Structure formats: C-alpha cells, structure tokens
Amino acid sequence: MLEIKNLHAELEEEGKKILKGVNLKVGAGEVHAIMGPNGSGKSTTSYVLSGRDGYEVTEGEALLEGENILDMEPEERAAAGVFLAFQYPVEIPGVGNMTFLRTAVNAQRKARGEDELSAGDFLKEVRAKAKSLQIDADMLKRPVNVGFSGGEKKRNEILQMAMLEPKLCILDETDSGLDVDAMKLVSEGVNALRDENRSFVVITHYQRLLDHIKPDFVHIMYNGQIVKSGGPELALEVENNGYSDLIAEVEAG
Amino acid sequence: MSRAVLKQRKLEATSERLAGNDIPKGAAWANDIRQDALQRLLSMGLPQGRDEYWRWTSPSDLTAAQPKSCEPFVDDEEAVFASIDAINITFVDGVFDQAQSDDRGATGLEIGRLQDALSADIHWVKENFSVLEKRAQDAVERPLGVYNTAFATDGLVIKVVDKVEKPVNITYIHNDATSDVVLRHIIKIEEGASFTLLETGASGARSNLAIEVDIAEGAAFNHIRTQGRDHERTALSHIFASIAKESTFKSFTLTANGQLTRNESFLDVNGDDAVAHIAGACLGDGDFHHDDTVFITHDAVNCESRQVYKKVLRNGAKGIFQGKILVKDGAQKTDGYQISQGLLLDDDSQFLAKPELEIYADDVACSHGSTVGAIDEQALFYLRSRGVSKEDATDLLTLSFLAEAIEEIEDEQISNCILERLEMWLSKRKGA
Numbered sequence: 001m002l003e004i005k006n007l008h009a010e011l012e013e014e015g016k017k018i019l020k021g022v023n024l025k026v027g028a029g030e031v032h033a034i035m036g037p038n039g040s041g042k043s044t045t046s047y048v049l050s051g052r053d054g055y056e057v058t059e060g061e062a063l064l065e066g067e068n069i070l071d072m073e074p075e076e077r078a079a080a081g082v083f084l085a086f087q088y089p090v091e092i093p094g095v096g097n098m099t100f101l102r103t104a105v106n107a108q109r110k111a112r113g114e115d116e117l118s119a120g121d122f123l124k125e126v127r128a129k130a131k132s133l134q135i136d137a138d139m140l141k142r143p144v145n146v147g148f149s150g151g152e153k154k155r156n157e158i159l160q161m162a163m164l165e166p167k168l169c170i171l172d173e174t175d176s177g178l179d180v181d182a183m184k185l186v187s188e189g190v191n192a193l194r195d196e197n198r199s200f201v202v203i204t205h206y207q208r209l210l211d212h213i214k215p216d217f218v219h220i221m222y223n224g225q226i227v228k229s230g231g232p233e234l235a236l237e238v239e240n241n242g243y244s245d246l247i248a249e250v251e252a253g
Numbered sequence: 254m255s256r257a258v259l260k261q262r263k264l265e266a267t268s269e270r271l272a273g274n275d276i277p278k279g280a281a282w283a284n285d286i287r288q289d290a291l292q293r294l295l296s297m298g299l300p301q302g303r304d305e306y307w308r309w310t311s312p313s314d315l316t317a318a319q320p321k322s323c324e325p326f327v328d329d330e331e332a333v334f335a336s337i338d339a340i341n342i343t344f345v346d347g348v349f350d351q352a353q354s355d356d357r358g359a360t361g362l363e364i365g366r367l368q369d370a371l372s373a374d375i376h377w378v379k380e381n382f383s384v385l386e387k388r389a390q391d392a393v394e395r396p397l398g399v400y401n402t403a404f405a406t407d408g409l410v411i412k413v414v415d416k417v418e419k420p421v422n423i424t425y426i427h428n429d430a431t432s433d434v435v436l437r438h439i440i441k442i443e444e445g446a447s448f449t450l451l452e453t454g455a456s457g458a459r460s461n462l463a464i465e466v467d468i469a470e471g472a473a474f475n476h477i478r479t480q481g482r483d484h485e486r487t488a489l490s491h492i493f494a495s496i497a498k499e500s501t502f503k504s505f506t507l508t509a510n511g512q513l514t515r516n517e518s519f520l521d522v523n524g525d526d527a528v529a530h531i532a533g534a535c536l537g538d539g540d541f542h543h544d545d546t547v548f549i550t551h552d553a554v555n556c557e558s559r560q561v562y563k564k565v566l567r568n569g570a571k572g573i574f575q576g577k578i579l580v581k582d583g584a585q586k587t588d589g590y591q592i593s594q595g596l597l598l599d600d601d602s603q604f605l606a607k608p609e610l611e612i613y614a615d616d617v618a619c620s621h622g623s624t625v626g627a628i629d630e631q632a633l634f635y636l637r638s639r640g641v642s643k644e645d646a647t648d649l650l651t652l653s654f655l656a657e658a659i660e661e662i663e664d665e666q667i668s669n670c671i672l673e674r675l676e677m678w679l680s681k682r683k684g685a
C-alpha cells in the first residue's frame with residue numbers, strides 16, 4: 001500500500017532538516033503504529049505525506065500503491081486515497097460541517113470520475129455514520145470544528161474519514177484529548193473501517209489506544225528516522241520503560 | 254495654497270458645474286426645500302479628492318457633468334429576491350416603471366411616487382423631505398447628499414402605519430448607456446410599525462441614490478440590498494436614518510462588481526433602548542473600488558449599534574472602510590461594536606480602513622477592530638487534504654470570511670437568497 005523510501009525533508013524557510021531518511025513499508029490491510037519522543041518528526045511525516053506546504057523533500061520518495069505521491073497536490077493525494085486525521089483539527093467559521101463534508105465527498109468522487117452523491121443518499125450516510133460516533137445533528141450543522149471540544153474535534157475527524165473511505169488513513173495523536181469513553185468510540189469507528197484494502201498509520205504516545213486499535217507493527221521514530229520496528233510488544237516496552245533505553249541503544253549504534 | 258483660496262476655487266468649480274442644472278419643479282414648499290439644498294450645495298461645494306472624507310475615493314466620476322458612458326446591462330440571472338413574496342417595484346434608468354411594478358396598495362402601507370408627493374400642496378412628505386439629510390450634514394458634510402435633495406427626480410415615498418409582513422422589493426434596471434440617475438426614497442415608519450425594504454441593481458450608468466428613513470418609537474426597519482454584476486457603472490448611495498426610542502434599524506448590503514461604489518450611511522440613534530445594525534459584504538475583482546462610509550451618532554441611553562463589514566479583494570481590487578461611532582454626552586450604557594476586515598486573495602489588492610471612536614459619555618462599552626489578511630493557509634490545507642480543490646477551498650474560505658456579515662441578516666429566507674447568489678457568483682467565476 002504505502003512505501004516510504006529514504007525520505008528526507010526540511011523546513012522550506014529555515015532549511016532545518018527534520019526527516020533524515022525515513023523508511024517504512026505498510027502492506028494492504030495492515031495497521032502500523034508510530035511512536036517516538038516529542039519532536040522526533042512524526043507529525044512532519046504525516047504532513048509531508050499529505051502535502052502540506054512549507055516542507056521540502058530533498059531526497060527519497062513515498063509510493064502509494066506504487067505511485068509517487070510527493071509531487072501531487074494535497075487534493076490529488078486525497079483523491080488517491082490518503083487521509084490525515086489532524087493532531088490539531090482546524091476551525092472554519094461560517095462553513096457548516098455538513099456542507100464541508102458534502103463538498104469533500106463530492107470533490108473526491110468527481111476527481112475519481114464517479115457521480116456525485118445525491119443529497120438524500122449523502123444525508124442518510126452521514127446520519128448513520130455520525131450516529132455511531134455519537135455526533136449529534138447539531139454538531140453536523142455547526143461550523144466546522146468551531147466551538148467543538150477537543151474530543152468532539154477528534155470524533156469529527158473520524159467521521160470525515162468514515163465518509164471519505166480512504167485507502168491510507170494516517171491518525172496523528174487522535175487519542176490525545178479523548179476521555180475513556182470517547183477513546184472507545186473513536187477506536188470502534190476506526191476498527192469498523194478496517195479492511196483488507198485499507199491501511200492505517202497510527203501515531204500515538206500511548207499504549208492504551210493500541211489496546212483498542214491493535215497494530216500489526218510498531219515503529220519508533222527518533223530524530224527524523226525510524227530507528228526500531230517490531231510487533232505490538234514494542235509499544236508495551238515503551239509504555240514500561242520509556243524511550244531512554246531504546247535511544248541509548250541507537251546512539252551506541 | 255491657503256485653505257480659503259482652495260475653498261473659493263471649489264465653490265467656483267461647483268457653481269460652474271451646476272450652472273445649467275435646474276431644480277425639478279414641484280409644489281411651492283418642495284421648491285423651497287430644493288432651492289435651499291441648491292444654495293447649501295453652492296456654499297458647501299462639491300467634494301474633491303483633497304477633502305478628508307474623500308481621501309481614499311476620488312469623487313470625480315461622481316461629480317463630473319456627464320457620467321462615464323456604460324453599456325446597458327443585461328442581467329441573465331433570476332432576480333435575487335424572486336422567491337420572496339413581496340410588492341415588486343421597478344425603476345428603469347431611474348424612472349418608475351408602472352408596467353413592471355405590482356399594484357402598490359397594501360394594508361398598513363402607503364406608497365407613492367416622489368414627484369407626485371413633491372407636487373402636492375399638502376403631503377406628509379413635507380415634514381420629512383431633507384430633514385435627515387440636513388441632520389447628517391452636522392456630523393460631516395455630504396454635498397452629494399445635498400445634491401440628491403436638490404435634483405432627485407423620482408423615487409418612492411412610503412408611509413408605514415402597521416407591522417407589514419410583505420417587503421417592498423425594488424429592482425433597478427440599467428438600460429441606457431448614459432443614464433444619470435438621481436433617486437430619493439422617503440420612508441416614514443410610524444410608532445410600533447415595521448417594514449422591510451429590498452433593493453437590487455445599480456439603476457443607471459451613474460446613480461446617486463438616497464434614502465431618508467424616519468423610524469418612530471418602537472418601530473422597525475429592515476433593509477437588504479444587492480448591488481449586482483453591472484460592473485461599469487458608478488454608484489453612490491446614502492442612507493439617512495433617525496432611530497427613535499426602542500426602535501430598530503437593520504441594513505445589509507452585498508456588492509459584487511462595480512468600478513466605483515460608495516455607500517454612505519448616517520444613523521442617528523436618538524431614543525433610549527434603540528438598536529442600529531449595519532453590515533456589508535463585498536467581493537471585488539480587478540478594476541473594483543468599493544467604499545463604505547458609516548457614521549453612527551448615539552444621543553440616547555442604553556442603545557446598541559453594530560457595524561460589520563467584510564471585503565474580499567483580488568486582482569488589484571480596492572476596498573475602503575470609514576466608520577465612526579460618536580457617543581454624545583449623556584448617551585450612557587451605549588454598546589457600540591464595529592468590525593471591518595479585508596481578505597486579500599493576492600498581493601495586488603488593497604484594503605484601507607479608518608475606524609473612529611469619539612466618546613463623550615463615561616459609562617459606555619465601545620469596541621472596534623479592523624484587520625486585513627490573506628487566506629488562512631492552515632484552513633486551506635485542511636480543506637485540500639480532504640480532497641477539495643484549491644479553488645473550491647478558497648471559495649469556501651471566502652464564504653467563511655463573509656459569514657459574519659451575512660449572519661447579520663435576520664430573515665432566514667432572505668439570507669438564503671444572498672448566500673445562494675454569492676455561491677452562484679463564486680462558481681460562475683470559476684467557469685470564466
């Protein structure tokens with residue numbers, strides 16, 4: 001599904017190097033967790049994959065089903081199947097959540113040469129999916145993320161993901177700011193989308209999310225690289241011992 | 254050159270410019286009012302670019318002897334307020350058009366034509382004509398408002414005596430490449446009555462439109478207008494309002510296109526517990542100059558005023574805002590709010606704002622803010638990451654930016670008319 005090869009990226013303006021050779025292979029249907037200390041480059045990886053301005057890729061590539069996505073516009077990547085659930089979802093006053101969702105769904109359908117969803121079908125689908133995430137009608141009507149609580153914003157991200165049915169879902173700290181019940185709800189939302197043709201990259205600091213969304217692989221990112229990969233047990237190790245041993249191991253070479 | 258000399262030159266230019274212009278004929282009292290206006294204008298002088306109030310908008314196209322020629326405008330869109338059940342009235346190049354207008358009768362409402370009113374020996378308009386225009390001169394000189402009093406040839410006189418549900422919907426059609434339109438509407442809303450006025454169009458190659466609206470105790474005036482796609486025209490408008498005790502004034506203007514538009518308003522809040530809200534949203538592209546100049550006077554206790562102006566500008570378009578809140582001595586508990594914002598879609602466009610507060614009462618809450626900025630990159634990326642194209646995302650953020658102004662429209666049906674029109678204009682733009 002996704003193959004990141006030797007990805008180097010720096011900040012366009014300052015020239016500061018952030019990603020220093022990321023390698024990652026995510027097979028179809030797999031769930032990969034990325035952990036790592038603050039500032040190690042996890043969010044940057046997700047931004048570079050989804051096409052945010054401000055980063056310059058100096059080396060390497062990222063292939064989605066064999067196609068390099070790094071030259072595409074963000075909307076083209078979205079249409080190709082990339083979805084990023086933001087660490088900090090953006091508020092957009094004056095644009096109804098529903099309008100936004102419909103615009104996004106139809107834009108992607110159009111880009112893929114499919115017919116737009118009729119207003120009725122769209123409504124039915126949104127309502128059903130919103131309900132399972134306990135997003136009420138009022139939240140659908142309100143402007144995108146405006147006045148939403150932290151947890152509501154995260155649920156709203158998952159609703160968008162459910163509506164857009166991407167191939168590659170990147171979740172950046174979707175668990176932060178969620179209470180125990182919301183964490184369950186969001187995880188169920190994610191698990192409901194698990195499919196042999198859909199892959200997940202879950203960025204998190206905590207094992208507890210991985211209790212709900214069971215990863216096939218766990219990677220540790222440090223200083224712009226993936227320095228260690230393993231199975232779910234790696235996350236438990238981090239949970240128990242933190243990163244210091246791992247980092248010491250890496251620094252020792 | 255000294256001030257006196259400049260003023261002298263200005264007055265000479267004005268009298269030269271007006272030399273051939275005769276005031277329209279009417280009843281003796283109307284002639285007196287018009288003659289008085291002409292004299293006031295001659296001693297005030299027509300505005301010039303060096304006048305402080307016209308610093309950012311050159312008045313020369315508005316004051317020139319002839320309007321800039323401007324091809325008739327063929328509007329291929331359905332009328333903005335077509336879906337609203339209203340009393341429809343049409344003016345073509347500034348002349349009332351009976352054939353395209355509904356029967357003017359309605360309960361609670363008396364509608365007549367300006368020239369009929371000004372020709373009658375006895376008419377209620379006698380007590381109103383020019384009163385509010387003159388009051389506005391005390392704050393800042395508005396010679397083109399005086400010009401309107403002297404030379405307006407047509408318009409409506411409307412007396413509202415009850416709560417009237419059906420709006421009056423005026424459509425201005427521009428058919429003649431050289432039409433120079435001077436229109437005046439005089440509206441009197443009596444105690445406890447309420448009235449909605451809708452306006453669409455730009456009325457002529459050049460237009461000078463003034464509305465005097467006198468809102469009595471406990472009465473309400475709602476005003477929503479669109480200044481449409483007729484790009485070449487030059488348009489000037491004045492709203493002169495008197496807002497009495499416990500009454501409400503609400504006005505919203507949507508402008509898209511227009512080489513030159515200046516909308517002035519003078520809102521005199523003079524009775525306790527009154528409310529005055531005025532808002533504008535504009536979309537400018539290219540050779541576009543749009544000026545909102547607002548003056549609100551608070552002269553009573555516990556009143557509220559709001560000004561919400563938003564301008565989206567691209568390809569060198571220019572947006573101007575001059576807004577002043579004057580709180581007179583004794584106007585305690587005044588709540589005055591003013592926001593003006595420009596969204597520049599490129600580096601060529603310009604938004605200039607002059608917010609002013611002048612306060613002589615000690616127990617008031619007034620705030621004003623003015624910002625100018627580009628599109629929010631974070632929001633743009635967020636939308637694009639969901640598959641929305643850059644263009645569509647920009648449009649959504651444009652609507653998002655304008656939303657605060659559009660939300661000032663209370664009536665949902667009318668506000669939907671405005672939103673639909675905006676969305677249509679944005680999507681048409683993409684087709685082009």
Ligand SMILES: Nc1ncnc2c1ncn2[C@@H]1O[C@H](COP(=O)(O)OP(=O)(O)OP(=O)(O)O)[C@@H](O)[C@H]1O
Pocket residue numbers: 011018036037038039040041042043044045054
């Ligand atoms: N726009 C930017 N300007 C300046 N520094 C940046 C910018 N974007 C990222 N960085 C820096 O790049 C490094 C990696 O940041 P990134 O957000 O990818 O870390 P992270 O692994 O997601 O951390 P966290 O766990 O705290 O979310 C940090 O040192 C950060 O300060």
Ligand SMILES: [Mg+2]
Pocket residue numbers: 042043044087172173
């Ligand atoms: Mg991060």
